[in-house]
Amino acid sequence: MADSKKKNKTPKQQQYAKFEQQFETKRPVLKNCIKAFFVGGLICMIGQFISYLYIYFFHFTEQTSGNPTSATVIFISMLLTGFGIYDRLGQFAGAGSAVPVSGFGNSIISAAIEHRTEGFVLGVGGNIFKLAGSVILFGVFSAFVVALIKTIFLMMTGGL
Amino acid sequence: MLRGKQSWEFSNHPVIRSTGVAVGPFEANGNLTADFDVIHDDLWMGNTSYEQAHRMLLEEAAQTALKKSNLKPEDTQFFIAGDLINQITPTSFAARDLQIPYFGLFGACSTSMEGLALASFMVNYGGANNVLTGASSHNAAVEKQFRYPTEYGGQKPPTAQWTVTGAGVGLITNNPLNDEKLPYTTSATIGKVIDMGLADPFNMGGAMAPAAADTILAHFNDLQKDPSYYDLIVTGDLGKIGRETALALLKEKGLSLDSNKFKDCGLLLYKENQPVQSGGSGAGCSATVLYGHLLNEMKNGMYKRILLVATGALLSPLTVQQNETIPCIAHAVSIEI
């Protein structure tokens, strides 16, 4: 992607890109990473806690508690998104709040809320996967390819 | 009168008789609250969509400007305005309600000065007696179209800018009404589209700086003036990064400006502690700061001559996704009192 862009640039443009870069405010990578680490870690720890609640009080094993846990995390993410907290958390934590499933929920829920002014069918329905759609698409397709290769491999080696 | 390659001189001195500025809550918490006419404490402003709120801002600003001059929409020949939303609907819808013959402009964030230059030109040459011109933007409506949903928790890098919620409208006329000293436009330089190959939509200041520098140089060349002629040169929405880049670019081209006399609307508008990253931006940025703050300062005698250079990034979400670079433009208008 970056290479193809460079090819189209005139020498003057490349020179300007370098020139401009010295004035750019650098992204505070280390600070961002520390914030992402703590917020992301905390969200996972809360997730762990929720999954123990499901193990302790309901009929879920460690294996099966993952599903209700992510559903609960997404539910919390809906509330935080609706009350306008998640976007601020996102600005603070970056990937720390985007990478956990709560971020996946946030991308779906924020798109749904945003487009309700265009009606429920065309607005909410048409835009709800605006951001999460690519994650679902590539997740499903790559999983299909991986599972297909693995199944064929297992069949050939007689594992199945 | 055409001067040089791309500049007009307005010898009849079209006057900015009155202005109207309406802003949202975030701007109301900024530096220039006292200069705004209408302040909303809610982004929705009682409407059912952000786009409607956007339209309302412009309508309120236009009505305020008319009221301050004791004019009715019928007394105004033309309405020249624009915004950032697809097909500039908020402006066109406002024009529907105003019922003034209308030119819709799109110059991204440079629309305010594009409109002021055209309005001054019309008034100067007798094409109109009174012209209403302005620009507006609404943070949430623009974010929705250009970036992510407003509630999406994406992290904005420090080079990003904050779209202003606000509208600024000025009434340009050949009839100053009374003896009060009023600001008037003296010249305008229309910029050309410059693309220096930057493609990051979260760094518009850096992309727009060359356009601003190009227009400023052309302005001084065409009008045979010196930077010292102006008390203040203000750019529209370059932000911290763009402002510094533009200063350095001008210096490289042999035009050194006093950095105290080179300001940016996007930086004037907000307080240090407001989370706007590199500064404000949007079509409403230069419009609210000029028609609200700067003209008041001129009337108070702070500045006698200013040059306002509004910059615009002519991108769309589509071109960004198609990996196109960002073409930019800048228009300059000089105002004196």
Added chain:
Amino acid sequence: MLPMFFWAFIIGGIICVIGQLMFDVAKLTPAHTLTTLVVVGAILDGLGLYEPFADFAGAGATIPITSFGNALVHGAMQEAEKHGLIGVLTGMFEVTSSGISAAIIFGFIGALIFKPKG
């Protein structure tokens, strides 16, 4: 159980740091970053590495979006064991369905009750 919390925190945090580096250093958009992580999760599960990892880190491995890819492959493989190649197609959402359906349902409920705050 207590070390579980610790490791969930550490591993979850590290995955988020990887995401942050993709944002800041590789300058990817959030959509590109999350998509990449999901694909990585699917591949790791294909290699049989994700499950031991999830055994070790608990929610630290199941809460980050990488587990979405892992769960998709897992569902497909489970079904494939029963029904052969066709199972790869039909079992895809066997395990993940809850996450996606929760997001869709809560997304719609959210749209019914909330307005964007801006």
Added chain:
Amino acid sequence: MNIKKGSLSIIIICFCILLTGCSKGSDHSRWALFKKVDPQPLSIYAEDGDSSLVEGIKKDTASVSAIYDVAVIKGKKDTLVAYKVKHMSRFKMKSIEKELTKKLKSDYPDEKFTVSSDFKIFLETMRLWDKMQDPNYSDKKANKRLKAIIKLNNELT
């Protein structure tokens, strides 16, 4: 960061509720997830030699170096072996389970084993264990409960 502080305090409060909320019955199941409880192995239909049999199963299981806490309950047909794996060995949980199954099968070819490292199974085993301390709790009920736990373990998702 108010959000962080808030969520931390929520966790602490929930912990307290969790600890105090289910205080009925014996202590063992309450602490089963937090620390080593090391319960006496039990046989529901205590027959001759059973106690030494379950004792042996427990010793056999505990001899696997990565395992640190074992609960054994023998029912009519099935024997449930729930154990905890040292955290750093959790990466190898699957192979530990395989190794253990193989070992128990070769040592006790007549018994039918269900082995599980799942916390939930351990917890339920301990809950059953606590109930069985009550002499009024019938053997039939206990065996039914044991079967339910085994069924739970075999659920995949």
